[in-house]
Amino acid sequence: MQNGIDKASLDQWYVLDTEAVIPVGRSQNRLLGTDLTVVKQTDGAIEVFAEGRVEPLPLRHRFGFLWATPGEPQREIFPLPEADERDRRYVPCGVVTVKASGLRIVENFLDMAHFPFVHTDVLGAEPHTEVQSYDVEIRREEDEVWATNCTFFQPQAALSASDGITTQYMYRVMTPFTTILYKTCPNATNRWDVIGLFVQPLDPGRCRAHPIMYLIDDVSTTTELIHFQQMIFLQDRIILENQRPVLLPLEPRKEVPTRADASSIAYRRWLKEKGVIYGATTTAA
Incomplete structure (x- = not known):
């Protein structure tokens, strides 16, 4: 399954599907340019086989998802303590196929500047378009990118919100293709x-x-x-599928960042340090 893929991308855990939707029997999937066959027994046991590879892929079961890796990750799947808090609603939101680089999707997730223009009257609205300064760091011990002290005015920050509020945000990138947003909870x-x-x-x-x-x-x-979350993501998909170049540029001269792009700059620098190039372009303009 190597196919010339960089080791940093191979040595990661990837979600393949929500476990509850995987059918009994054989089904097809795909990861990093390689076709996969998923075999689920009637007792729920699952094996995943990659084309051209005899042994099944290593698997993990976490957050209601089936995870697999084609490589040798140095770490287990990241911790998420909130997933184990019993009073929280666990809401898997399905799956959306996007004709875009996975790295582009993560970077878009980190971007607040597009809120008023893409998610108008929900996550943002004019004239509240300025992204206030925030803090970004690469936490070396965890090997994660964090953006903290982020704020943005939102007309409807969540489905449960009854009025516009200035929302507090924290962004966390755990692996090149996984990210989490922590935001103000209107109910707590x-x-x-x-x-x-x-x-x-x-x-x-x-x-x-x-x-x-x-x-x-x-x-x-x-x-x-x-429906609320899918509405937000489908609005993003329109933008993502029209970005050019399709792959995420890691060469700093390819796209000109602004002050609001601090998290993007840190994310791209982190990817370059790790040697991740799957879904990226490293050539200058």
């Missing part, structure tokens, strides 16, 4: 709502995105919550 001011986005790169310029939420919300129905 001392806690965060948690939204995760786990990207499954099918090919360099095509992927599947698996959103998930852990919320403090005992009012909204699950269907309403899923």
Whole structure:
């Protein structure tokens, strides 16, 4: 399954599907340009085989997803304590196929500047278009990118929000293709709502995105919550599929960043340090 793929991309855990939707029997999937066969027994046991490889792929079961790796990850799947808090709503939001680089999707997730223009009257609105300064760091011990002290005015920060509020944000990138957003919880001011986005790169310029939420919300129905999140992501998909170049540029002269792009700059620098090039371009303009 190597196919010339960089080791940093191979040695990661990737979501393949929500476990509950994997059918009994044989089904097809794809990861990093290689076709996969998923075999699920009637007792729920699962094996995943990659084309051209005899042994099944290593698997993990976490957050309601089936994870696999074609390589040898140095770490287990990242911790997410909120996933184990019993009063939170666990809301898997399906899967969306996107004709874009998986790295582009993660970077878009980190971007606040597009809120008023893409998610108008929901996550942002004019004239509140300025992204305030925030803090970004690469946490070396965890090997993660964090953006903290982020704020943005939002007309409807969450489905449960009844009015516009200045929302507090924290962004966390755990692996090149997984990221989490912690944001102000309208129903519990001392806690965060948690939204995760786990990207499954099918090919360099095509992927599947698996959103998930852990919320403090005992009012909204699950269907309403899923529809709200899918509405947001489908608005993003239009932008993502029209970005050029399709692959994420890691050469700094390829795209000109602004002050609002601090998290993007750190993310790209982190990718370069790790040697991740799947879904990226490293050539200068």
